[in-house]
Amino acid sequence: MSKSTAPKKRWLISQAELEAWLDGIANARTLIAPRQESGIILYRPVAKSGEIAWHGQTSRSAHGGRPVLSVKEIFFPPTERLFTIQKTGQEIRLKETFPDWETVVFGVRPCDARGVKLLDALFLDTNPVDSFYARRRGNTTLIGLACKELGPTCFCTSVGGAPDDAQDVDIMLYETDGGYLAEAVTEKGRFLIPGGEWKETTASPQQSTYSGQFPVPEKGKWPEHFNDEYWAKMSERCLSCRACAFVCPTCRCFAVRDELVKPGEFERIRCWDSCAGENYRLVAGGHRPRAEKGERLRNRFFCKFFYYPEQYGLGAASACTGCGRCIEVCPVGVDITEVLMHLEKPA
């Protein structure tokens, strides 16, 4: 939990006040919020609060209000142009464009906010700074929405999170009877809150009573499981479809390539990729490390709980936020919570 010295300012607002506020934000800058698109909910720009998918906001069931993709895609989009290449005869010109809009994201769940914090460790806190991610991150304010209950695949409480964890957002909203308790978490968040219009309160949000669901192996215990036969067995059904990485708030592997825009003009792009993919490690000449599915899935789980924390200085924390999206989308029922519980079983 963040230890701010000044007491946190809080306000009680009604649904109507919240909507009016969001409408005002949407008028002045880009507002991104959960929105229905092609039958699913995604974080998308909304022109007014009426476009927000409110339904199911309190229920995080698979078809509830939580976007199918995490908030990761706002800072690290599935495909991003790194620069444009213009070729005229022998002449080459490279043109750069950076994202430069001010954005407010509404409805960020604590697990997704935690995911952004974990990506910061790689893209912001480890040199060189990723200029695209840094610009988006700096220009974005996160308005969080605490979860009233855990969804069927949620396990944030097992990996150090909580459904009402406010530490990684700028403003946190807690649902109350007939409205919301709004809390300014950061200066950036405070700046967005309308001064005299909202009714200040000394009330505290009701603390979540959910606690840890199951023990997760500590970081230091992972290496001893590296050669377990379990990985080959548990991955037999894996289709290498990579959906788990696509929906994951912290999977960040990417590929870089050039795409034709029009004759003489190309874009160098980066796009999401995943270590679960068959040709992910293929090198020219045909050498293909991690040829087996078990080796690839093992890498994914080790990345979350051992490699990434080691590489980017997370200390004892893991790089899994417990959002459970990978469990929801896996077509063959690979379940990360089963993996964690298996590793915790006495040998």
Place this chain on the structure above:
Amino acid sequence: MNENPMLPYLGKLVEVRDLAAEIKLFRVEMLNGGGEAFRTFQPGQFAFVSAFGLGEAPFGIANASGRGPTVDFAVARLGSVTTGLHELGEGDIVGVRGPLGNWFPMKKFKGKNLIVLGGGIGGAPLRPVIQHVLDHRSDFETLTILWAARHPSLLVFTDEYDEWRAAPDTALHLTVDNPDEQWDHNVGLITQLLEKISPSTDNTVTITCGPPIMIHFVTKMLQEKMGFAPKNNYVTLEARMHCGMGKCGRCNLGEKLVCVDGPVFNMEEVGGLLETFL
């Protein structure tokens, strides 16, 4: 560095020549800010080279900084980027991003006997080591080069062998798996050649690059048959990479990233990794 570290410098190809079958040497004159970025680099470092419109791929820098200011790359035609590079000629523009990664600790190697073992195009990132030693010859004791390829037509830098052989206290041993009629050197795997030479471990470090399977058996032989301490067996490893800066996640060997923790490792470090490079 550019604000966008993925933006390459432009470089002009000032020389393109065949090095071996399907392998070309590209000599790049860096343009604009690239000249400063590549003013000095270390043996073992790598860079991404762009064939604009197709993409970029990582290559070990194939010359010593002191032989610059141009930068050399040896490129085997294998995938789409390398095929695109092979279609370029002198005067064409490529992108170069780097220098990246760690390097062979040449300062630490001072006063030591060096054994350099290169297999096929794996010789390319070792050429800067050889050049550095030749250019600072009195800093090092003996230099023994074991140079191998599947076939004589795949041996790289053949036109430089005379320069290497002529250097004091320097020996070059060649071997191929499949000789042709003109071949009058060793025949067989580099491990057979190594066994024949059977070097002493005394004040000696080895530097190996080649296919993973070759690195595996060479370092195994050095340790098990010749008694080398793993920390004196240096290797440079290849892995698929898309950024070279520890971001894209592709090149991990367990908890280490080949791009930023390597590509140069000693075998003690490699042995401590969870994953093998094979």
